[in-house]
Every structure is written in C-alpha cells, then in structure tokens.
Amino acid sequence: MDWKISDLKELEDKIWRCTACGTCKVAYEYGPPTRSADICPAGAEFGFEGFMASKGKIAFARGLLSGELNWDEDLLDAIYKCTVCAGCQSQCQLDHKPFIPEIIEAMRRKAVEDGVGPMPSQKKITQSLRSYNNPYQGPRRVRTDWTRPFKKAKRPIKDINAEPAEVLYYVGCTGAFNLPARSVPVATASIFQKLGVDFGILGENEICCGSTAMRIGDASEFKRVAEENLHTFQRLHKEGGVKTIVTSCAGCYRAIKKDYSLASGYTEALDGIKVIHTVEFLYNLLKEGKLPLEGSIPWKVTYHDPCHTGRHLNKFIIDEEGSQLWKGAYIGLNEEECLYDIPRELLKAIPGIELKEMGRIRANSYCCGGGGGVMTGYGEWAASNASKRISEGMETGADYMVSICPFCHYNLNEGAKRIESPMKLLDLVELIDRVLPSLD
C-alpha cells in the first residue's frame, strides 16, 4: 500500500503560514457567557513559549527545517512533551490549522528517521509492537483474559476467525491489557450480548491499531500493523460477512477512521464495512427504540470529551486549487463526525442521570494528558494533568466523570488517585450496561 504521510519538508509551506499570533494558546469563547481557560497541557505545565500550543511547536519545526535548530536531548524532549491533543488547532484560524497535529507528528517522524526518537521510555512501545503486536508488552494469550467472566457464565464471546458474525468488536490494546480499563470491553460485550448483537472478536489474533506508534512518530511500525488490519478487515468482510467494525476505544476509532484513510487502498479495503464507535452504535439503537434502559442511576455526572472522538475527527475545508480564496486557504470545518452530542444524548437517556457540564467541553475539551505517547513517556506529568481535569470535573458538583476512551479512563483515574479525589471516571458503556435489562 502507498501512504500519504507527509514528511516535515512537505509541510514547510504550511509551517510558514503560522504567524505566531498566539491565538492557539487560550480556549476562548466570546459567549455569552465569556469563557477563557488554558487549552495546552504542555503550555500550562512547562510555560516557555516553545511548549506553548502550536505557536512553540511551529517554531521548532521552522528551526529544524532551516537548520537553525539541531537535534539535542532538550529539543527532542520538548517535541515529545505534547499530547497532540489538537486543542491549539481548535483555536487557530490560519491556513495551517488543518495541519497542526500533522506538523507535530512530522517532527517526531523526522526524529525517528534521524535515529534520535522517540524518547527512551517510549521505545518500549514500538519494541513491544514488534514483539507482541501491542504496546503493553503483553503476550497474545493475555489479550482475551477479559473474556473469562463470559466463559464462566457460559456466554462465550464468538471468535470471529472461527465463527462468522456481522459485527466485529475491535477491542483495542488498552481495554485488553490495561487492567483498570478492562471494564470497558467487559461492559461493551455485556451490552452486545444483552441486545442480541451478532458480534465476534479477533481474540488472540487481534493486533494493535497502530495509533500510539503513529503518535510518537514511528510511521513504519504504524503502517505495518495498519496494513495487516486492513487486510484482516477485508478478509472478514469477504469471507465472514462482517459489515460493521465497532470499537469502544477512542484511539482505535480515530486510527481506523482517520489515520488508515491515508492508505491508497483504504476505500477498497473498507468497502461494504462501516466503522463505528460503540456509543454511536448504541445511539442508533436508542433512536430506533431498541435500547431499553431500565431502572435508575441517581448520579450527577460530568462528561469528558476525548480528543480522539472529538476534535481529532474534524474535517477541514481547504481551498486546494485556489478557486474560492487562494491555494491552500483554510475555509472552514465540519464537525459532523465528532462525537460531541451522541454521548450526551445517551447520558441524558439514562434514567436518573443528571449531566453537569464542565467549562471546557466539546472542541475546547481539556486533554486528559495521556495522549501522544505522554502516558508512557512522561507518566507523572500525564497523571498531574489528569488531576487538573478531575478537579475541573469536581467543580461541577458531579459525583462521576464519564468518557468513551479507555486511555482517558486509565489516566483520569490515575489523576483522581493522585489528588485523593473521590471522583472516579467511568466509561459510558459501564453506565449503559447497568441499566440494560439483564439476560436472565
């Protein structure tokens, strides 16, 4: 497969579209009500302009391209101290806006190509990918450990390689290997079983989506797993009748929807297959009256928008040919694919739930702090950033924070523990599983 993954030089013209105006530094809404808050986790933590939103990262990109900056430990560290959350991108209004995360990741790709990246602590991610096909150094047999309760309850989950199913539940490595996040696949599979969805999993044959490799700049490892996955999806569709790939993992969802689309054979590989996040799958059933929610959960909850299911799914409108404004002009964006309303609608549909919104939501959601390889590379900072988000959630008076990403799940719970907060993060599927009538 051919891939359209840009190198830094190819993005040079975009890099020079940044004025360094600093609009990217603050999440600001004119309102009413008028709101202003930090948006860049790295900027808030480290402060210097180099760390501050896209303004600083673009400076590094300029310097690397012009030869005024050369790799050293400190520069490398600064480039990896970014969650690639795209909060800065949401603020920017200039022509390079659509390319900001791409520019940051292109610097990381250059670092990897030049043999200096990623950070030493992140190298184990790609080493693990090569050895185990997952970033957690987990033997493949462990990948299905979360399914044990189902076997025990004599409700085994189909192995889609052995038994055909219409829906492939792509679990993702975090849900499978990260113990605290295993509640996410457990709840997802439980819901599907209760609803009678004909689904199966790849089990021990599932391999990583490659998202983490892409985020830290290892494009070759990303391409390897992505191509293998695309071939698997195509085979399952042709041979097993898979029509839908559903995932509860925000990172996998973004990777398959967005990163994989950079492959030349993407459209053909996914021809006849719909890729959908679990919450959208459930929301569609809710609209059709096929999601019976019973009982009550009398909790006040706040909702955290993951970057991967939110602004990362923006579609940018660019005047490629210069027919409307000028060549390469940023015209606007389409948020149609961003999962902002759907999780909220589902939450509101759960009897007893009271949704209390934080100040920074939707496109201005404040990153949990774990993305972009930061959880592995800078665990302490990732958790301290999550603590900030948990504190923001607590200010709403909510008892729980809810999200739809196993990565956020793990990191925000770490953040809560760090500040001894009573607030806990739950995945939306965990709540829905509670109010879906049991099979018995």
Added chain:
Amino acid sequence: MHARNKELIVKELQSIVGEKNATGAKHICYAYSYDLSFVKPKLPDFVVMPSTVEQVQGILTFANKERIPVVPYTAGTNIGGLTIPERGGIIVDLKRMNKIIEIDPEALVAVIEPGVSHAQLAAALAPHGLRFGWPVGPPSASVSSCAISHGIGGMNARYGLQSQEITSMEVVLPTGEVVRAGSCAINPEAWHSVLPMPQLDGLFKGWLGTTGIVTKLGINVHHSPPLLKIFTVCCDNVDDMYSYMLNLSNYEICDDLTGVSWWLAQVPIPYPYKPKPEKDPEWFSYATTYSFTQKEKESKEEIWSLVLDQEKQKGTSIKETHYPEEALKARTQLPSQIVGSTKNYCKQGGAGISWPGTFTPAKKWAPVYKKWKEILISHNLSPSVRMSMYRGVHYGMLRAMIPFNKQSEKETENARQAIVECLRVDLDMGGIPYKPPVDFAVEINKRAHQGYLMLLKKVKAMLDPNDIMNPGKLGF
C-alpha cells in the same frame, strides 16, 4: 557568550525562579527570537519565568550587576518586534504572573498582573456586567502590555487610549527596587487614580519596556450597556470619510468611530495588492454605540441621522451601507479569535504583518492616506488603512496593516521599505508612531527636538544606569 559563563548564569537565574523556570536552551530561545513583524529574528541567551515580584527583583538585580540585557515579555503579540532582543540577554516571560488581584465593580477599577490576557480579564469582568476596551488582537494578548504601550481598544472614542485607563502601577526598576506610581503609592489598598500627584506612571508608559518591569497595574473598567447599535456608512473617497467622522465625533456618542479603506474591509487583506472593483466604495465606517435605555439609543440614532443628512447636504458621497456581518462582529465582539484577530488579516500574505501605526491629527488623515496609497501600491501592497477618532479630540489612530510573505526575505524587505517610507510621510505631517520598531525609532529621533532627546536619555540613564532594559529599542 562563553558556554561556561552561560551555564553559570542559568544556574544563578534558576536559583531565583526555580530550576524549571530558567533556561538557556537554544530551542526555547529560538521560539522567542521572532514575531509577526518584518523585524529580523535575534536570539536571546536566556529565558526566565518569574511568578512573584520578588523574583523579578532578583532577576533585575542580578542582570544589572552583571550588565546583562533584559527584555520584558508577556505574549509577544505586538507587531513591532518590541520583544525581539537587540543585544541578546534575558527574556523575562511574565505569563506566570497572571493574577487578577482585584475587581472592584463599585469603584470600576481592576488590579492585574502583567500576564493577564484580554480573554482572562473579559471572562472575569463579564459576570459583573463590566468590560474593558479590547483591541483587535488575539485573546491571549496581554492587557497590561497593550496599556503601557499606548495601545488602542474598542472604546477609544469614549474613554481614550488604553494607557488613559491606567489608574496606578507597581514597577520593578532595572536596578531592582520596587516603586509605585498613582494612588497605590500612598495607600497600598488604593488603586483608583494616577492623579492628582505628579504622573510618575509616565516614566513607564510608551517606553517600550526600557525603564522597568510593570508588575501590577490598576485600570478603569466600565459598565457594559445592553443596547448595541452600529452605524455603518460608505463613501467614495477619504476626504468625505474624514468629513463624516469629524462631524460625528463632535457629538461624542460613539465608543468606537473608525473608518477603513476597502482593502482593510476585506478579511483577509488582499496580498499582493489587487485593485478595488470600480463600483465598490473606497471607504467604510462603523460607529459603535452602546445605550442603557431604548430612549438613549433612539437619541443616538437621531444624532447620527442628523450627521448623515448634513454630510449629504454638503455634497459628500457618504451613504448608509451594510457592513458584512462577520467583519462587523470582528469590530464589536472583542477580544475575538475569529476575524477579530488582527493576525487573521495576514492570512493571505503568509505569516508576516507589520504597520505604520500612528497617532495623527485627523485633518492630516486624508493627505497621508493619499501618499500611503501611492507608496503601498508601488510596492504591490494593499493600502489597507484604518482611521479611528480618539476621545473628544480631533486626532486619532492612522495605520496601515501590511501583510507579507515572511518566508521570503525579498517580500519581507519590500514590506519593510514600504512601511518605513509611509512612516516618513506621516512623521513629516505631524503624526507619531506608536509601539515603534527600531526602524521607526531612528526616524523619530532624526526629527526630534534636541531637548526631547536629551531629556529622554537623561531619564533613561537615571532609571537604567547600565542600559540593561530592552536596550536599543529607543533608537539610541
């Protein structure tokens, strides 16, 4: 600078502000070496981020002892290269001093630290029904830097310049002492006025950070009347626009009274120059008014209609017009990150924007504009000019926002030459540039009264005997 010395200086700075808040790393310094303007990038040697007044004192005392240049920095959003170090040294990034110390909704005074952004203050004032005159700049820009640099805002026609809103200040001198000007100098709790004492705040306003670091600033804030009415007109030439603005300004009903040329009314500004369609008017104006009651609003409408009639009777080409809604929002919903950001004007150019930004007698606006138009078009640049009337006087801001392609040295130099040429024209007609880059300072000094220059140098030498504060920015 010798590496060993550099290491020792970083250690010293870290002992003042903490290890994580001082660095000499090249990539960090690089991010402070350029801005939007045509000013050539120059590297600082160090960057520090103090969070207390005592730390600022520590930095300045050390820098003064070691004769190391110091450049105060808040957001770096000016377009005159004001924080690009002429002689290296230490950038003092004040973004961590960002507390809103007090908002007194009864006295209509706020006390802020230098790192407070427009967005931050706007969000804090809104619940009180209060506002400040936000400039057409990014939300992250600093309130205090704009005010002490005589920046303009959206209420200039009603309350004057941002610097006229200053009520008190606390400053750390280049030699490390903390000083105060205004009422807070007599009573530390009183931040309401710089008068009736000698206006020592003048020692730090308009000096481009060359006399000290302002660490607290008292400013007037204002009630936000609920009823907005914007009067928009257009006309065929700058003389007619001047006539209209002069007439309307006499009634003092506007918060903002501004005229913009066709090229500036386009967002973004066309780059390179493109001719205006013949049928389009050359000038537009928006006059922003706020009223507390419907009756007050109607009275303002009556006055405006009267002015419009008078202008028509004079035979001018002034007529009421529709101003594009998005562009209008940019002028009224401030601070704004959408079209409100001045920096969005330069989208088409590509990264660069600079200006001849001046305070010019209103009666000279038309002749200056005509010359600027010739100069700018000859450089293939748009004559994207704005004229704004200040409070109750017949002078105001006259500026041209000039985008350019910063990736190209040739195009950057072309813009610089055109802008400096424009500035000379304005200076010769009595205008004075504000937030001037060094190129402008040199032109000012060429024309300055010798007594003025002598006084300027004496005051500077008194406050900053070792010339460490943003050296070179005053053009000497």
